[in-house]
Amino acid sequence: MKFSRSLTPALLVFGLLAACGPTRRGPPFVAEREITDPQLVLGQRTFDTYCQQCHPGGASGLGPAINNKPLPGWLIRYQVRNGIGVMPAFSSRQISGEELDATVEYLKYLRGLGS
Amino acid sequence: MYVTEAGYSYGEVWTTPRLLRIEPDGGLTTIVTGAHAPWNGVDFHEGAFYIAAGGEAGEGRILRIGMDGSITPIVEGLPSLGDHHTNGPAISPDGWLYFGQGTATNSGVVGIDNFEFGWMYRHPDFHDVPCADITLAGKNYTTLNPLTEDPDDRMVTGAYVPFGTPTEEGRVIPGEVPCGGAVMRVPLAGGTPEVVAWGFRNPFGLAWSPDGRLYITENGADVRGSRPVFGTGDLLWLVSPGTWYGWPDFFAGRPLTDTGWFKPPNEPAPGFLLAEHPNAPPEPTALLGVHSSSNGLDFSRSPGFGYTGEAFIAQFGDMAPGVGKVLAPVGFKVVRVDVENGTIQDFAVNQGESNGPASRVGGGGLERPISVRFDPSGTALYVVDFGVMTIGEQGPEPQPGTGVLWRITRTAGGIP
Numbered sequence: 037m038k039f040s041r042s043l044t045p046a047l048l049v050f051g052l053l054a055a056c057g058p059t060r061r062g063p064p065f066v067a068e069r070e071i072t073d074p075q076l077v078l079g080q081r082t083f084d085t086y087c088q089q090c091h092p093g094g095a096s097g098l099g100p101a102i103n104n105k106p107l108p109g110w111l112i113r114y115q116v117r118n119g120i121g122v123m124p125a126f127s128s129r130q131i132s133g134e135e136l137d138a139t140v141e142y143l144k145y146l147r148g149l150g151s
Numbered sequence: 152m153y154v155t156e157a158g159y160s161y162g163e164v165w166t167t168p169r170l171l172r173i174e175p176d177g178g179l180t181t182i183v184t185g186a187h188a189p190w191n192g193v194d195f196h197e198g199a200f201y202i203a204a205g206g207e208a209g210e211g212r213i214l215r216i217g218m219d220g221s222i223t224p225i226v227e228g229l230p231s232l233g234d235h236h237t238n239g240p241a242i243s244p245d246g247w248l249y250f251g252q253g254t255a256t257n258s259g260v261v262g263i264d265n266f267e268f269g270w271m272y273r274h275p276d277f278h279d280v281p282c283a284d285i286t287l288a289g290k291n292y293t294t295l296n297p298l299t300e301d302p303d304d305r306m307v308t309g310a311y312v313p314f315g316t317p318t319e320e321g322r323v324i325p326g327e328v329p330c331g332g333a334v335m336r337v338p339l340a341g342g343t344p345e346v347v348a349w350g351f352r353n354p355f356g357l358a359w360s361p362d363g364r365l366y367i368t369e370n371g372a373d374v375r376g377s378r379p380v381f382g383t384g385d386l387l388w389l390v391s392p393g394t395w396y397g398w399p400d401f402f403a404g405r406p407l408t409d410t411g412w413f414k415p416p417n418e419p420a421p422g423f424l425l426a427e428h429p430n431a432p433p434e435p436t437a438l439l440g441v442h443s444s445s446n447g448l449d450f451s452r453s454p455g456f457g458y459t460g461e462a463f464i465a466q467f468g469d470m471a472p473g474v475g476k477v478l479a480p481v482g483f484k485v486v487r488v489d490v491e492n493g494t495i496q497d498f499a500v501n502q503g504e505s506n507g508p509a510s511r512v513g514g515g516g517l518e519r520p521i522s523v524r525f526d527p528s529g530t531a532l533y534v535v536d537f538g539v540m541t542i543g544e545q546g547p548e549p550q551p552g553t554g555v556l557w558r559i560t561r562t563a564g565g566i567p
Contacts (some may be wrong), residue, residue: 058504062497084494089384089438093497095506096479098382098441122381124411 059095059104061149071145079142082135086126094146099123103146112140153200154535154556158188159207161470162540162547163269170200170216173556183220187212189236191355192447192522196242196339203239203250206231207270213240213250213337225341230255230331232274234265234353235370241357243365247336249347251354251367254332255279258352259399259424261314262377266297267473267546276313279399282330282349285311286426289320292377308377310399310424321426332398334367334390350396350432351388356448356522360490361460365390366436368445368464371402374415374475378424380407381415381475385445387437387462387488397432399424404434415475437493442469443482447522451487453529456561462488463498463532465520468508470542480507485520485534499534499559510539518553532559 058065071077083094087102094103102112113136119125131139158168168190170182187204194201200216204224211229216222225248231237235253242248256265261278265271275298287310296304296315309318329335333349334357347365356368367390371383383402400407400423407413407421414420439445444467451458466482483506485499501509501516509516522535538553 060500060504060506062500080494081492085438088495089441090382092440092443092481093495096477097443097481098475098477100478119411122416124382124409 057104057150059093059101059150061093061095061103061146075138075141076145078135079138079140079145082131082139083142086131087139090123094143102143104150106147107143109140109144112143152533152556153182153193153195155190155193155202156554157190157205158185159205160189160537160540160547160549161268162545162549164549164551165208166551168204170202183216183222185214185222187231191236191238192240194240194242194248196246201225201240201242201248201339203237205236205238207236211237211252213237213248213341215339215341223341225339226250226329226337226344229329229344230277230280232277233270233279233331234268235331238353238355239357241359241365242339243336243359244363246339248339249334249336249357249365250344251351251357252329252331252333252335253353253355253370254351254398257376258372258378258380258421259310260292260377261308261312262292263294263297264376265314271297271314278313279311279332280330281311281324281326282328282333282346283326283395283429285324285326287311287318287320287322287324288423288426289318289322290422290424291317294377334365347392348390348394348396350394350398350401350429352398354388355446356464358448358450358462360450360462361452366448366450366462366490368439368448369396370444370446371441372398373442373473375473378421379415379418379475380413380421381418382412382441384441385439385443386435387439387445387448387464387490387493388433388435389490391433395429395432400428401432403438404432435493436490437488437495439464439486439488439495440466440481442471442474442477444468444470444519445482445486446520447524447535449524449532451525451529451532453525455528455530456525456532458487460490462490463523463525464488465523465534467519467521467537470540470547473542473546479505480511483508483517483519485517485523485532499557508539510541517557518555520557530560533557534559 090099152173187209189205204212211231213226233255238251240250306315335344353370372380468482503512519537534557536555539550
């Protein structure tokens, strides 16, 4: 696990924003979604391959919920590349830059479903 | 409509396994009762039922039950005495009976957790059985000995051997058939099972896709026992004959030597138990939630229901903390999976702001879905719901009389 001490306050701030609404993102809570935007399709597939098992649907499971927090894209990218706690790091060989960008957009999309 | 009632639950609750008919008014008619619980599943073909008799009590079997109630074992002696049992069955389009056989242990080594399951006291020599010869790396694990009252009594146990048996590097464990952690098949008339694929942990659900391919759900490893494994979800696999799928040394194609993924907090990384591996394991069709207990599955075949070609999977739900800790309930719903790209979507879930069984989140609804099956028309999905199972200090606490059979159909112009 590697992360700088200067990031700790930032992570804590966003952690305190944890009470950011429910995390249900499928029917019947939101309309059944058919994703057609190519970037979101790539993001969904990447998310379901690497993230889904710990963050099912972006909600909490083994890991915390990530679909209801205003996590900025740079922080998501940093955490994916470096890991944190028991979350592993994902190298660019596993998740390419393009796939990571798409996953960030997909997470924003999931977050928006709860608005 | 026919369902099996297992007759056994984790938490070691024993009743009588039976095949039931659900009457139009919701009444239950017992067709047959039997033994070798749990009865984990049923299929029907040309006038007969075929049941996976799981074998926690007595070894596993595949039973043929005629319409006259006659019971004929067509496979016997399956290694089902441990953590996981005989599962399925699913009859193939060309008339073979396929079934799953789970492993004895969590991750290859008999340990204290297996005593807590209960079976070690009944079968202290039981252990995992490979489907082909394997060569061990010689890793051993030291634990207390629950079989004695001496608190200083220690036992050293290796992989694929009875509790208290150490192993050395290079030791060859002979393969056997039948074996654990495998998908096997047998003619409907019975006979010696053939190994289709192996290297699974608990291949629980088996189903044939509309295009004739066999898919299974596999329950991933838990954070327990002598060799705990962290962060492994449940898997949906396309079964390729002759392939080894990685257990006990890989998960979803990733080696358990990876400390970034599988190392439990404050524990060593699992590492390899085998000195050699039969093949590079494949990657799964989909990765489902960690501890979701993704179990029975079926495929939609009818545009009348929708989602044609997608797999519907019943998620029994986590049994935390015994299997490992979670931050929130995982599973307790039915999901659908696009097998072409591995994407997963909720299909049937309880109302409420948080996920979980109805007994926790309120409002009625699903408790622990364990199996799903489309009716012959393909327009109705039946969900077998185990009912309430809470997790207490001593482990699982199933509540009798709480099981439910749900029927889901598409409403006009809307979602089912």
